[in-house]
Amino acid sequence: ASAQIGVTGLAVMGRNLARNFARNGYTVAVHNRTAAKTRALVEEFGHEGEFVGAETAEDFVAALERPRRLVVMVKAGEPTDAVIKEFAPLLEPGDMIVDGGNAHFADTRRRERELREQGIHFVGTGVSGGEEGALNGPSIMPGGSKESYEALGPMLEKISAKAADGSPCTAHIGPDGAGHFVKMVHNGIEYADMQLIAEAYQLLRDVAGYSPAEIADIFRTWNTGRLDSYLIEITAEVLAHVDAATGEPFVDVVQDQAEQKGTGRWTVQIALDLGVPVSGIAEAVFARAVSGHKDLRDASRGLAGPKAQPLGKEEASAFADQVEQALYASKIVSYTQGFHEIAAGSDAYDWNVDLGQVASIWRGGCIIRAAFLDRIRAAYDARADLPSLLADEGFAREIGEAQDDWRAVLVAATLQGVPAPGFAAALAYYDALRADRLPAALTQGQRDYFGAHTYRRTDREGSFHTLWGGDRSEVGA
Numbered sequence: 001a002s003a004q005i006g007v008t009g010l011a012v013m014g015r016n017l018a019r020n021f022a023r024n025g026y027t028v029a030v031h032n033r034t035a036a037k038t039r040a041l042v043e044e045f046g047h048e049g050e051f052v053g054a055e056t057a058e059d060f061v062a063a064l065e066r067p068r069r070l071v072v073m074v075k076a077g078e079p080t081d082a083v084i085k086e087f088a089p090l091l092e093p094g095d096m097i098v099d100g101g102n103a104h105f106a107d108t109r110r111r112e113r114e115l116r117e118q119g120i121h122f123v124g125t126g127v128s129g130g131e132e133g134a135l136n137g138p139s140i141m142p143g144g145s146k147e148s149y150e151a152l153g154p155m156l157e158k159i160s161a162k163a164a165d166g167s168p169c170t171a172h173i174g175p176d177g178a179g180h181f182v183k184m185v186h187n188g189i190e191y192a193d194m195q196l197i198a199e200a201y202q203l204l205r206d207v208a209g210y211s212p213a214e215i216a217d218i219f220r221t222w223n224t225g226r227l228d229s230y231l232i233e234i235t236a237e238v239l240a241h242v243d244a245a246t247g248e249p250f251v252d253v254v255q256d257q258a259e260q261k262g263t264g265r266w267t268v269q270i271a272l273d274l275g276v277p278v279s280g281i282a283e284a285v286f287a288r289a290v291s292g293h294k295d296l297r298d299a300s301r302g303l304a305g306p307k308a309q310p311l312g313k314e315e316a317s318a319f320a321d322q323v324e325q326a327l328y329a330s331k332i333v334s335y336t337q338g339f340h341e342i343a344a345g346s347d348a349y350d351w352n353v354d355l356g357q358v359a360s361i362w363r364g365g366c367i368i369r370a371a372f373l374d375r376i377r378a379a380y381d382a383r384a385d386l387p388s389l390l391a392d393e394g395f396a397r398e399i400g401e402a403q404d405d406w407r408a409v410l411v412a413a414t415l416q417g418v419p420a421p422g423f424a425a426a427l428a429y430y431d432a433l434r435a436d437r438l439p440a441a442l443t444q445g446q447r448d449y450f451g452a453h454t455y456r457r458t459d460r461e462g463s464f465h466t467l468w469g470g471d472r473s474e475v476g477a
């Protein structure tokens with residue numbers, strides 16, 4: 001036994017993660033169901049570090065130092081269970097199975113419980129950054145026991161991305177499914193970020209009349225300011241790209257139907273279960289769904305819309321500044337909602353997740369890495385029990401300063417018939433939270449009328465019911 005860590009599942013993610021460990025000086029045992037991939041990895045990348053190629057599960061396990069650290073990078077779902085079933089009987093108490101796939105946190109909780117009985121630590125771990133991140137430094141979100149982090153954490157800290165201040169983009173998130181839960185919300189926020197950027201693009205194009213190349217330049221400028229982020233950066237690259245075959249902007253030759261793999265949908269499903277309003281993330285998931293319904297869209301093309309009134313040059317430039325404000329304000333709301341969901345999950349499952357630390361380890365390596373995350377971390381550093389990001393003085397001030405422009409952008413979008421569901425949902429959330437009174441009082445009245453569901457009063461304790469079908473007197477419930 002000479003390997004400090006093993007990776008099984010050598011598709012793009014597993015292969016690059018194995019190489020990352022090896023490049024950082026660890027001896028890495030590698031294994032794949034189809035052994036040809038194992039041999040190919042050792043042949044092609046053997047010069048990068050120490051690999052021990054294993055063709056069988058037994059050889060793989062025998063190659064690992066104790067306590068064994070076995071990283072599983074296979075397709076999430078049944079394949080993960082199949083791999084656990086194959087390896088668990090070969091392991092001993094104290095060993096660790098690290099699932100780096102995009103598992104549902106409920107599956108992770110089940111697997112952790114089952115393996116705990118055997119004394120095996122199951123470490124459900126979110127890994128973000130795609131194949132490039134896996135190789136050069138991802139953001140890593142490990143759940144599982146504290147003991148497992150003691151044995152594994154230093155290695156993860158070594159291979160992870162580093163934030164600008166040099167700190168590693170990984171930390172122990174919390175017990176059992178906490179890591180995969182946080183990775184799920186990361187992806188939900190990623191959906192929302194992408195949708196908001198897409199809406200900004202469409203408004204700049206259809207309302208302000210800019211070309212994709214001009215919009216690329218606008219995004220490049222934004223990327224030097226408070227919106228500085230990986231997603232804004234790559235958006236400018238994509239918009240500036242010209243299709244070689246047609247000479248048209250690349251964005252005009254790609255079919256406008258967005259696909260998804262499911263983590264955004266999970267974020268919304270779980271938020272519904274927890275009763276957390278993640279309306280911005282939900283709109284992002286639904287916007288992809290709308291785009292994919294080609295028949296429905298084709299059948300709707302004749303529906304009436306407003307007369308478009310393109311802006312003049314000077315107006316366009318002023319509008320672009322307003323769109324930046326709307327995008328930034330909406331982004332604050334998405335993160336507010338995402339962090340609320342993490343806090344709610346942490347409460348529901350007793351994970352004790354450190355929200356500032358989550359923001360901190362998202363600063364590098366992952367898809368939503370952004371200068372903005374430093375601000376979120378600072379907000380939670382200043383007040384660990386911050387009830388909402390909007391309760392932070394700095395964010396409250398900025399969103400307050402942005403709100404006039406944010407509203408103006410939505411007015412323009414509405415009048416010109418350009419859909420901006422992410423911006424609109426974010427603003428509605430903001431206005432709902434600020435409101436003195438919500439129409440929920442009326443909702444309660446309706447519920448009491450048709451279902452005797454009772455209501456509480458503003459002036460007295462207790463539950464009440466009005467005899468709607470009778471003399472309309474009020475009775476205590």
Ligand code: NBP
Binds near residue numbers: 008102130131
């Ligand atoms: P895939 O998700 O495409 O999985 C392919 C791997 O799973 C291969 O090694 C394959 O072995 C193995 N596998 C399958 Br499929 N069924 C198996 C079974 N029953 N028993 C054993 N092995 C089995 O690979 P990936 O794109 O590298 O992603 C790996 C994990 O990382 C996934 O959970 C993914 O969601 C997650 N992830 C991916 C990204 C990304 O950017 N791609 C980012 C973050 C997380 P074979 O070679 O024998 O077929």
